[in-house]
Amino acid sequence: MSEHHAGESLVSIKSVSRRFGDVQALDQVSLEIRPGEFFALLGPSGCGKTTLLRILAGFEHPDSGSVTLDGADLLAVPPHRRPVNLMFQSYALFPHMSVEKNIAYGLERERLPRGEIRERVEAVLDTVGLTGLARRRPHQLSGGQRQRVALARAIVKRPRLLLLDEPLSALDKKVRAEMQLELKRLQHEVGITFVVVTHDQEEAMSLADRIAVLSEGRVRQVDAPVPLYERPADLFVADFIGANNLITGLVTADGLRVPDVGVLPCPASPTAVGATATLAVRPERVRLGADGGLVGVVRDVTFFGGTTRVAVDVTGLDRPLLATVAGAATVGLGDKTRVDWTDVDAVLIDGA
CATH class of the missing domain: 2.40.50.140 (Nucleic acid-binding proteins)
Incomplete structure (x- = not known):
């Protein structure tokens, strides 16, 4: 759980709306995400959760509304300058590069000193438990190991906010359960605020400190897993969760x-x-x-x-x-x- 008191916000989303043609992807969405929190956006396909994630990352711009990070306007900052990292479900690793090179790539582009890059890559390899596999190529890894490399590559840049889009959907059930535990442990260890998009309610319930349930572009309820399950705010939530x-x-x-x-x-x-x-x-x-x-x-x-x-x-x-x-x-x-x-x-x- 977050160490921070409930009143503090890292990300403040206010009245964000986004239309694509006739589809209202987001309809006046307002959310507060706290520092160090594991926050889940949960809902069926087409509910707007991925659009919201892309707005936070800077790949989409809302038609109206505001998004601030640490009180500053996030929408004015171009994607590559945001202290935000988005991890896709495909992991998108470079096949011709070793694990350590994949992880170092973002830091090299920032032209950090070589010694610092090496230290940070070694530390993050240790955090995700891949130290022995640093020299391997992605095709020599299992799905769960590739997932860890993608995570390592995202957290090595030390973003304030890590966005995960259906991060475990490519894994089979057993590996998925292991990775859920791993994600939670990692998030506690690195202290980065995680926002995960998922349509899998069990995943959201087992991972998140708080969950926002979305349907048709609107937020139905925001709550910790237990109250969400025991006191659903409306029929949609009562039927969707469990x-x-x-x-x-x-x-x-x-x-x-x-x-x-x-x-x-x-x-x-x-x-x-x-x-x-x-x-x-x-x-x-x-x-x-x-x-x-x-x-x-x-x-x-x-x-x-x-x-x-x-x-x-x-x-x-x-x-x-x-x-x-x-x-x-x-x-x-x-x-x-x-x-x-x-x-x-x-x-x-x-x-x-």
């Missing part, structure tokens, strides 16, 4: 009344009684085989090793209720079971 049971009904004094189903437990609502709202309850909060609750029939059981996902058909609901249980399930296909949850385990979201 699996969720979403049930729409009418708010009553006793709970959420759903036609043909009954009154379901939910927390007291800020919404007026009689208004339409949507209940969100996470599968791991749903209890199977409870005494009360709704009666349903098991339609699917999926075993994931540590947990099992059970889908239960309940009459009157348009989609099955999902419950996640620890270990193997005690119910089977076609079994009758009861499903229940407590009011505090659900979240009520205004509007249908």
